[in-house]
Amino acid sequence: MNKRQFKPSTRTKMGETMKRVMDLNSDMGEGFGPWSIGEGADEAIMSQISSANIATGFHAGDPNIMQRMVSYAKQYGVGIGAHPGFRDLVGFGRRDIKASSSELLNDVIYQTGALREFAHWQGVRLQHVKLHGALYMRAAVDEEFSIALIKALQEIEPSLYLYCMEASVTYQVAKRMGHPVVREFYGDRNYDKTGSIVFTRQVGQLDPATVAARALRACTHGVVRTVEGEDIAIDFDSICIHSDTPGALALIKATKNALTSNGIKIASLSEVVPR
Template identity: 65%
Template sequence: MKHPRIDLNCDMGEGFGMWVIGDGVDEEILPMISSANIATGFHAGDPNIMHRIVRLAKTHGVRIGAHPGFRDLVGFGRRRIVAPADELVNDMIYQLGALREFARLNGLRIQHFKPHGALYMQVAVDEELSRTMIRALQQIEPTLLLMVMESSITYKVAKEMGQPVVREFYADRDYDTTGSIVFTRRVGRLDPDIVAQKVLKACVEGRVRTVDGDDIDIGFDSVCIHSDTPGALDIVKTTRALLDANGIQISPCSDFIE
């Protein structure tokens, strides 16, 4: 088995005030995952939502991470914003700081850092932005785990700069032949059994089927399921049950990533 132990992460708190993105099932999903990526206000999330998710994560023993996005509430952070690297990193650090205070308020530390949506995809291909972001993170907290795709420029830069990284596998996104996910602004309802089998294959064989129908090698430490994917709760339940049944251990990435 390629991956007998993995982290299971999910994006959380992606609403704003009375509005909720997705099915609004964060509370039901939290007990089944090991790491929560909490929206920090720019693409979704607000102070009350952040505080609520942090408290729930603490109750369930789930590790927390900052999930900063482009300043794009209207587009849910899935529209690219063109700006200098230092400006984008300042936005990310601002959002990290907001969540860090709610973590401190509840006696927790932030485990990881994971850009959201179009920002995640931009960092993945932009070396200057990757380096600027990693330098800032290392000045703030060098041990903060950075979630990345193994195929990304960010991963290569992080390894070079000595930044601890967590390689992600996306259960509810398609892959191309480069090992990158196929970015989309809107995801339809997926078959939970098909998604779960995709994750199991990746864990057992270390391979994933691409949109072109080819199997490619894929390296990862954490599996991501988005809470805004329609039917996310069923996807998480089915995937977790299949992994448990096959003896694949689920634990926070900070327990096994150095």
């Protein structure tokens, strides 16, 4: 594998441009069979967001849940995205699996195709793809896999947005290959000084006001405080809060209220990142 370290882009000034419009996304449908995750608040969360990343069966989700999530998204006018992960139900897709780029790509296409058919069945379109957990982090540093993924998306459906961090190889490859890309800010995750999130398998209870203030500060000042205790510049098009974070609905509501109260509109992805 061709892996490289990525350093965030430098800016002469932090917070030069205040965000006026923002996508708000969450990972949805991450239960399995009779087991639910996210405190059973899927529909309530769906009513608050503008884009949904729907689990596609490998790390979580199943056909019945996928169908239900697509139905909720259609009901609330939410953009539908495939959320493929490693074949790892036990580890919730947060354990790295040693596999070739071609194997991983086949798994992603398989999962994306499944959700696209559920969307087609209900008369709606797939809007985007967002890798899950450890697979997302693998792509962030693996140029070979990122190139293969984006090349495949361009051949299958070139209009599909791809979500990633700005501080990632995936973002650089997407820009170089001219593929529509969405940069994320993680409201419920910590950052390190490289501009990458601090990957964790479990997240504790977070304070809604703190999470909301952090997201608002990123939107208005273009900075985030790292675990090393310093501010770094960050740019993004979408804010993610995971539905499996304890108290996710309260976090999402508080964040949305903080943004809209300060003149930042939550909008469809096509309005935030025009193709």
